[in-house]
Amino acid sequence: MLEITGLTKRFGHTVALEDLDLTVRVGSFTGIVGPNGAGKTTALSMVAGLLRPDSGTVLINGIDAWKHPRKAKRITGVVPDRLRTFDRLTGEQLLYSTGLLRGLDRKTARTRADDLAVAFGIEDAIDRLVADYSAGMTKKIALASAMIHAPRLLVLDEPFEGVDPVSAATMTQVLVRYAKAGGTVLLSSHSMDLIERVCDSAVVIVAGRILASGTLDEVRDGLPLEDRFVELAGGRQAAEGMEWLHSFSD
Ligand SMILES: Nc1ncnc2c1ncn2[C@@H]1O[C@H](COP(=O)(O)OP(=O)(O)OP(=O)(O)O)[C@@H](O)[C@H]1O
Numbered sequence: 001m002l003e004i005t006g007l008t009k010r011f012g013h014t015v016a017l018e019d020l021d022l023t024v025r026v027g028s029f030t031g032i033v034g035p036n037g038a039g040k041t042t043a044l045s046m047v048a049g050l051l052r053p054d055s056g057t058v059l060i061n062g063i064d065a066w067k068h069p070r071k072a073k074r075i076t077g078v079v080p081d082r083l084r085t086f087d088r089l090t091g092e093q094l095l096y097s098t099g100l101l102r103g104l105d106r107k108t109a110r111t112r113a114d115d116l117a118v119a120f121g122i123e124d125a126i127d128r129l130v131a132d133y134s135a136g137m138t139k140k141i142a143l144a145s146a147m148i149h150a151p152r153l154l155v156l157d158e159p160f161e162g163v164d165p166v167s168a169a170t171m172t173q174v175l176v177r178y179a180k181a182g183g184t185v186l187l188s189s190h191s192m193d194l195i196e197r198v199c200d201s202a203v204v205i206v207a208g209r210i211l212a213s214g215t216l217d218e219v220r221d222g223l224p225l226e227d228r229f230v231e232l233a234g235g236r237q238a239a240e241g242m243e244w245l246h247s248f249s250d
Pocket of ligand 1: 011014034035036038043
């Protein structure tokens, strides 16, 4: 479903991502993990067509995402980092208008908006302004919007950030069903527990490079994912120094 080759991005002197190669097969559920600043958002943004690579290619179902962005976007759903959405709309209006923008007819957009509201458990809030939603509800409506055109690939940047465990379970249930039906999910998360529960494949990015990728078991290499992640990321750092903090100001 996704073939990334030689993807590179620099911001001034900062190399955010260097020569990234990654293949994601159809129907897989892949989690990207990495320390803060590792390059996860940069990679996902370039896959989603939101950030132009310096070099490298992104093929989505064989379509070059940067040569044929319209075609690629038709089969891609995105929940970006630092989510900005049309929050002066109600949830219903947002889903419906996203459906129309994605080329659905009115009836289909209406039906799918209703279905998504039920699937994500936001029916009660659907007539309220998205601006008044909590952080978790906003993530849910964003994910629902990303799915309304039934894309083949979902690119989700920390979709569970600020989402409570019950709501996260609802969201993962929808995503797992989607993947079982042949949809492909690529998401980033800092929750190792969630990735171990729902993903079948994982990628560890550190300092702009992939240090491990493959099935969850291959990446874990016999360790819990968190321990393997810490090992690859250079180990835990001892919190030493700052004795002034323990002297207390009073
Ligand atoms: N627009 C930008 N301008 C300058 N530097 C940037 C920009 N976007 C990202 N970077 C830098 O690129 C590197 C990778 O950032 P990125 O946001 O991809 O990391 P991340 O893995 O998503 O981190 P986090 O887990 O904290 O969200 C960092 O060093 C970051 O400071």
